[in-house]
Amino acid sequence: MPKPRRALAAAVVALVLPLSACGSGGDGGGSTDASGKVEGDITFQTWNLRANFKPYFDGLIADFEKKYPGTRVKWVDQPAEGYPDKLSADAGGGTLPDVVNVSPDLVAPLAKAGLVLDLDKAAGKYRSEYLDGAWASHQVPGMSGTYAFPWYLNTGPLFYNKALFTKAGLNPGRPPKTYDELFADALQMAKKSGGQVATLANVPTFEDFGRYGVTLMNRQGTAFAFNDTKGVELLTRYKELYDAKALDPQALTATPESSGKKFLTGAVAMNPGSALDLDNFKKNAPSLYRNIGITDQITSTGHVNMYVMGVMVNSRTKHTPAAVAFAHFVTDAQNQMSFAKKVAIFPSTAGSLNDPYFTKEDGTDETRVRIAAAKSLKNAVNYTPVLFSDQMKTALRNEVAKALQGKESPKQALDNAVNAADRLLQQG
Template identity: 80%
Template sequence: MRISRRAVAVAAVLATVLPLSACSGGSGDDSSDASGPVKGKITFQTWNLQANFKDYFNGVIKDFEKKYPDTEVKWVDRPAEGYADKLSADAAGGTLPDVVNVSPDLVAPLAKAGLALDLDKDETAASFRDEYLPGAWQSHQIPGMDGTYGFPWYLNTGPMFYNKRLFEEAGLDPEKPPTTYDEVFDQGLKLAKQSDGEIATLAQVPTIEDFGRYGVQLMNKEGTGFAFNDAKGVEMLTRYKELFDKKALDPQALTATPESSGTKFLTESVAMNPGSALDLENFKTKAPTLYKNIGITDQVTSTGKVNMYVMGVMVNEKTKQKPAAVAFAHFVTDATRQMSFAKQVAIFPSTKGSLDDPYFTKEDGTDETRVRVAAAKSLKTAVNYTPVLFSEQMKTELRNQVAKALQGKQSPQEALDRAVEACDTLLKQS
């Protein structure tokens, strides 16, 4: 099971069924805070976790109820498919659980509807802020709104793999792979030239995360519109077009998927590709020659900070048992519980200091630890570059306009202007 996942168009789904009037349909007293006694019965909802982690969560609940004898936690788990629809129905019907497993894009419409507790305004919840990595805490903040609307839970990221043999054959230092976009562009052109266009450096067109890692401002400060069509955004897309024209960006990148780009890397026709420990095992069994020449480095970034994927835990603003709900949301996501969970599945804790544990810093010669150590190191300063309000439809609009620019059907400026216009229209509709 892949534990790092994002719902398809979840924000759009929730927004269509969550009028602001939903905030008046809760069953609790939203004027209360979490400073009272921790007691009462609460419901905790997760997202497709029960099948593989039943014993773990039952243990967490047992420990919590032991610490707080006057509490009772009911755990419900929902399948990945239809999760956003279920949240929508619960929110509109006033039956949203007390504590809910969410991703940033899921929490945004709930926060706008007044159904997600602002942790920064609740004195008890806010007191836990310094326990988490700053980038993780900020991931559940909504552009245009003050506050933080979910405890950060587990994180995920992946390193960049590169083919040392291909770099060496192009006259590049295989022990010093490109780490910034400018280095990728420059070395990519050299690699393509040396191979007569047979070897590309990258296999996918730039995504919104690439624009973020390049240092482009993605949204305006008010959160009311997108801004990636600025001079820096145009500069990056112009460089990508140069790669595409010189075959340093794979010719099939316009229609590539993560799976197809992975295959390109596997067959050694692409020099760099993002991945995970699962990919290393795949290389070892299916492409032993490639495996012998695998290099592992951080994600490419010109900001010095890599991208992180975040899951969180939200407290229902309308819960009748706010002290217990806040206490449990914090308990599930504290350093002890996160460290325990990370040793069961390939995720990373969002709590400060956890990534300094030997589990994330010491290699033992296995593929798993090689990737784990590299990823954990980069996560300490990582940020979630994907705007909370950037939907799947917006991703499609950006991809389509980028493809037209790479094909020369319009200039990079025109492409990004049209992408921003389309995304702004979708933003207003949501």
């Protein structure tokens, strides 16, 4: 189950924009009217879910077909690797399925190409069933409309190593709650350990700038703005950490996997994660598990970052009522709740996070993490704009690296990253 942070390359937009027809219907386009009879054959595509959840989806489809006699749903599942390329090929070849599992950044180029049904128009009556932040996550700057039903959400806490905090003279029962506290604790950790223990393992990402309160884009969605005063301030503070070895020296090339290993081995004192990580700590790092601390994401905005998956409807489907009905069925409160109890994800439907499953403590760390995450998701946001592509992420990371290494000032690095992102945005 991938995190929703993968984007179509800019070339995909160029590929799909000229298309005049697409979809399982094959020849010419469908209707945007979802009010007709729910009937017909549709295809539903998921993203790397069959291996672990086949019984769930088989049951889901059977329930839908029972509810709507005369429908038939063909389920196809694609591997995580190359999924954006697969969507691109389907769009270009006229074989885009009727209902498709997407993340916000994947839906944006398809929406721009006119290949995605606007749910504000076709299914606006369902909007109140979902959390506001989740519904808004599949909106595209510069376009009116919403282009996917929100499906499952995820977020997670910060884990920290209490033993390392104690060795550094920090209170293991009082982890940092603000950025000022985080940076102060990190510098103390590095000093006390002689530069052997870093507090953080990753350079700041786009979502980190968002959590810090940086203005990310202009309101029109036509230009990026993360080189503002607060953006420069954040990168300057990370440069201070890097120089003091409070930021891991290998952070410039770190991946989530490598950062996780650093945390497991005690080379890094804090790392973001989810409830899924606790079992890994228990099995592979029992000494860490005995000393694990759990705290909230640090944010200046009061809103944690939300990862979100969605379910879009192909605007060219020949069976719009059935496709919309099935996309809604997959993401309704009952089915999302059922799915959430099979894996550590969270429903995007309004009210679901008040269920005892997400509110009632049972004394375990797993439940504690789940309850804390559910509470934070009620007003969480997806900080990464749907228009921020993989190429833009690479440009930002490269410029951040230059700033940390002292090759450019933080201001110059962010100016360069914004200019590169704006150029890519114009090309798209």
